[in-house]
Amino acid sequence: MPDETKPHEINVQTTPTLCVQLNTLYYAISQLNKLEDSIWDRWMAKKPREQLINEKSMSLKQKVMFDGSRKDINAAIDRICEFTGTKIIFWDLREPFIENLYKPMVSQSRLEALIEPLDTELNQLCGVIVEPLRDRIVTSLLQASLDGLLRVILDGGPLRVFFPSDAKLLEEDMEVLKEFFISGGDGLPRGIVENHVARVRHVIKLHSYESRELTDDLRTSSGLVQQSGGGGKLGADTQTLLRILCHRSDSEASQFLKKQFKIPKSSV
Template identity: 30%
Template sequence: MTNVCSSFLAAVGLLDYLSCMTSEGATSKSSPSDESIDELFTIFDDVRRTAVNITDTILNFIGTRAVFWDMRDLLLFSLYRTSVESARMEIFIPTIEQVLDQVCDLIVDVLRDRVVLRVFQACMEGFIWVLLDGGPSRAFLETDVNLMKDDLAMLEVKKIRLKHLYVVHTDLFIAEGQGLPSDVIEKEAKLAQQILDLYVLKADTIIDLLMKASEHMSHHPEPATARRRNVHDVHTLLRVLCHKKDNGASTFLKIQYHLPRSSGETKLVMYYD
């Protein structure tokens, strides 16, 4: 798959070269074939655009597969299951490191940062899935939030060794300036941080936010996804209440939405966009 990406990038480079050569030929001599030259440029642009789009699609697939398939058992189905303290992020960091090494060993350097960014974005999507859609085996206390914030920071800057960077100590995704820029990391992790901040709030405060958000909700709302989710939308606030280990939240959900209290662990079901 990564060889395909490299081939497409090589094709884009060749198209740029041919386009440049054609442009030089067109400016060096005036002829009635200007229309044909314009058509050739259009073909070059279309092929280049297609190659870039296909490369983006493949990179998105690589990042999504790495998290939602290769690491699904450890990260999605095990992180914070039963309790936060017994299933912290540090258990899974070596697996993420291994996946990054495998991916970066296969791709060309020019694609490294782009595919690592997509892996990090998928990690954030998976982390948010655990926080909001992790099922009845995940219930969070206010005292758990600091541990989860530490885990989020650990995912961003955990000290490990990445073979593809050839240094002794690097950060997991920031990589001491050789990886993703810190501002990019902060931007991609912003929603997860905001969701964790919601868990610190009292249940009554979240309920008030939910009721206010419900008043402004359209009659046919689009289902929330990791890409479209807003920290103050109805879907997010409701899921925070569902995963908040709080008697007030449980009572509200039982009365308002007729949701039963969870009784034991049930099998987790994954929903994909």
């Protein structure tokens, strides 16, 4: 299409530029206390002596004048951190991660090959970002990495196929990713990382079930296909079960999808 924007034509800010923006916001918020103290000191210096006692009793209340600014700056920091992590995974690493991981099957394209480019991106982040923001930006990269992994194993397209036996390999890969972000205790706290990977661990567990088990579970909640909650024993919503079945190559999954949901074999 003539008006279609090609990937190389999209102007995306570089990671160092985003880190500088974050550092600037952090500097601004770190200076608010000093600004409040300065304003208060100058105000008190101009007050008559007899008012000082009453004015000092109000000092703590007066020093919340920039709380709204702090809240807004922190919100901006969170948004830029989230965008930076998403940009790295879904833009900078889109070819090795989003487009090619586990293609055509898990055993032929493991996640371990992504650790080196991920490490390069992480070093670039940590080389620019101020220390107090390090965990926040790295956590955003972890979240984006897990989002990317879910994208691959649930919406990987017709060129990716998953088998129940792949669940063990997927679990191993998730452990590799988890340990990368923990970095032997030098990275994010283990508890934080474990909490984030829990949602992916559940999906990987679903991949371990045979197609018959998945279709049986989906039948019990087939009336809730358009809703987020499922009523099956596997504890999965119907959309997730559908996506997993769409990546199966066996005839049972294909026939079930075609008959019950009018989904052809090549669709995901």
